[in-house]
Amino acid sequence: MKPVAWMAAVAAALVPVYAAAQEATLKLVSAFPETATYVKHLSPWMQKFNAEGKGVLQINFIGGPKAIPTFEVGTSVKNGVVELALSTGAFYTNLMPEADFLKLAQNTVAEQRRNGAFDYINKVWNQKANLQYVARMVEDTPFHLYLNKKIDKPDLKDLKIRVTPVYRDFFAALGATLMQTAPGEVYTALERGVVDGYGWPIQGIFDLNWHEKTKYRVDPGFYNAEVSIIMNLDAYRKLTPAQRQYLDKQALALEALNGVWKKMNDEDTRRQAQAGIQVITFDPATSKNFLDQAYDVAWASAIKASPDHGPQLRKLLSK
């Protein structure tokens, strides 16, 4: 056979294989328990993703931390055990300290896509953790300190507080004794009195019945809860242009739903009051110091842990 004829024959033989390879299925795990609002919010999106993505791209939801423990999700995505995860950076700081910096964002993810922050995040996530940062699913959601013992000033001396990396440096600076747990272990820790309180966003304490074991919420809230879809970089690079375009389109569609969080947060704030959770506040100057300290401590620690990317990310994520 002449080379041209030979190449044509091979190409013809490859067509059916190529066509059959057009649909790919990506496994997704959640680092949050399946009863969390985050998973409930993602479910209809995954359904739509699969309905509209037939023949192109599908998601196979594997489950929550029973499938892969919360703090092992990042490594599993990095290594390609699963292709996708719903997680927050605090759960994969074992891969890189930068993972936890996104809680400090003061701009929206839409702005981050415009001002280069999103690309910068991806540069770091690609290089340091073999991850592609696909979409930020939660916005407008501050974290709070929840307590079972009353305080009248921001002094956590003598208090044992459940943390993740989100709160670690701030609560340590306030004098707390720290205990790290995954969300799935908070209820038991409260029930057994192993901790006197915990950090969590304004939304979600009802998902795992923590309201039953919570007396106080400290205001103001601080930071900006980051919950996102991350993807194994090799799997991302293997997508065909059509598959990648489809994923990007659905990522933007997920972010376009982020307006719901303000309403969800208002609703949960009301529910907390109804559940008898009392709000601890400080005088205005103390509140301001509390909030300033939250950011100062976190950025100082971020820049120390990542002298190269910390300052850049601070610029790109601040107002």
Ligand code: 173
């Ligand atoms: O588990 C946590 O408190 C935590 O780090 C977190 C982060 C983002 C959203 C919800 C919880």
